[in-house]
Amino acid sequence: MTTTAIRVEGIEKSYKDLHVLRGVDFEVASGSIFALLGSNGAGKTTMVKILSTLLKADGGSAAVEGFDVAAESLQVRQSISLTGQFAAVDEVLSGKENLILVAKLRHLKNPGQIADDLLAQFSLTEAGPRKVATYSGGMRRRLDIAMSLIGNPKVIFLDEPTTGLDPEARLEVWQIVKNLARQGTTVLLTTQYLDEAEHLADRIAILHEGRIIANGTLAELKQLLPPAKIEYVEKQPSLEDIFLALVGTGSTAPTGNNESVKDRS
Numbered sequence: 371m372t373t374t375a376i377r378v379e380g381i382e383k384s385y386k387d388l389h390v391l392r393g394v395d396f397e398v399a400s401g402s403i404f405a406l407l408g409s410n411g412a413g414k415t416t417m418v419k420i421l422s423t424l425l426k427a428d429g430g431s432a433a434v435e436g437f438d439v440a441a442e443s444l445q446v447r448q449s450i451s452l453t454g455q456f457a458a459v460d461e462v463l464s465g466k467e468n469l470i471l472v473a474k475l476r477h478l479k480n481p482g483q484i485a486d487d488l489l490a491q492f493s494l495t496e497a498g499p500r501k502v503a504t505y506s507g508g509m510r511r512r513l514d515i516a517m518s519l520i521g522n523p524k525v526i527f528l529d530e531p532t533t534g535l536d537p538e539a540r541l542e543v544w545q546i547v548k549n550l551a552r553q554g555t556t557v558l559l560t561t562q563y564l565d566e567a568e569h570l571a572d573r574i575a576i577l578h579e580g581r582i583i584a585n586g587t588l589a590e591l592k593q594l595l596p597p598a599k600i601e602y603v604e605k606q607p608s609l610e611d612i613f614l615a616l617v618g619t620g621s622t623a624p625t626g627n628n629e630s631v632k633d634r635s
């Protein structure tokens with residue numbers, strides 16, 4: 371039986387005159403990876419902030435692990451962790467000290483042991499005693515995600531977990547996310563990278579002009595566009611083709627849209 375970890379119904383949010391979320395609905399099954407996809411400014415971070423109780427919605431409702439984000443924010447906070455769009459690690463501390471700090475904040479026993487275990491799990495054992503200021507972008511991201519796992523949250527929110535990472539570091543983060551889901555953690559991630567959603571997510575939702583305009587498995591989303599036929603070779607549309615067809619207006623869609631179909635065959 372699948373249970374629902376996150377339920378979002380009719381969420382609305384404006385910043386003054388800017389109506390960012392205009393009735394967002396979606397559900398995320400427990401233990402699955404859900405990708406929220408959208409262009410810059412679509413409202414992805416806003417949605418994540420509402421779900422992680424950092425921001426109040428103007429309308430609609432949302433629940434995480436059965437707890438209402440507005441009325442039961444304390445219980446929601448105890449069930450989740452958030453890795454923000456910008457790394458939350460302290461540069462002056464070492465990787466290990468960062469982890470110990472979080473473990474202490476969460477009143478856990480044996481913070482040193484927890485830190486060592488996570489450093490090992492994220493291939494940071496050698497770098498552990500070094501100041502974070504000396505870490506590469508990928509190492510910081512790994513440490514950031516490691517910090518968010520302290521206390522074994524049931525649901526984790528990753529806001530653009532791989533933005534700014536090189537391809538190798540991205541693959542490492544993808545592997546971490548997959549392992550988390552395999553262990554039963556529910557992962558909601560936001561991304562602008564279509565291939566990231568394509569590789570990682572069990573379900574993908576596209577947020578556009580304040581609403582979810584498509585929501586499904588990659589296979590379901592592919593059915594929204596017919597396969598393109600090029601010189602006898604049947605090509606399935608990529609998520610990028612689907613995204614651009616759904617989101618792209620004539621004026622903003624890249625002119626190379628059709629070409630990219632051919633180029634990538």
Ligand SMILES: Nc1ncnc2c1ncn2[C@@H]1O[C@H](COP(=O)(O)OP(=O)(O)OP(=O)(O)O)[C@@H](O)[C@H]1O
Nearest residue numbers: 385388390408409410411412413414415416417562
């Ligand atoms: N505190 C705020 N006050 C006013 N406007 C805001 C605030 N936070 C976000 N916005 C605006 O709301 C819109 C949605 O922002 P949000 O950060 O949720 O988008 P996003 O999808 O996460 O974008 P990105 O891909 O760039 O991270 C943007 O136009 C942004 O400028």
Ligand SMILES: [Mg+2]
Nearest residue numbers: 414415416455
């Ligand atoms: Mg954002």
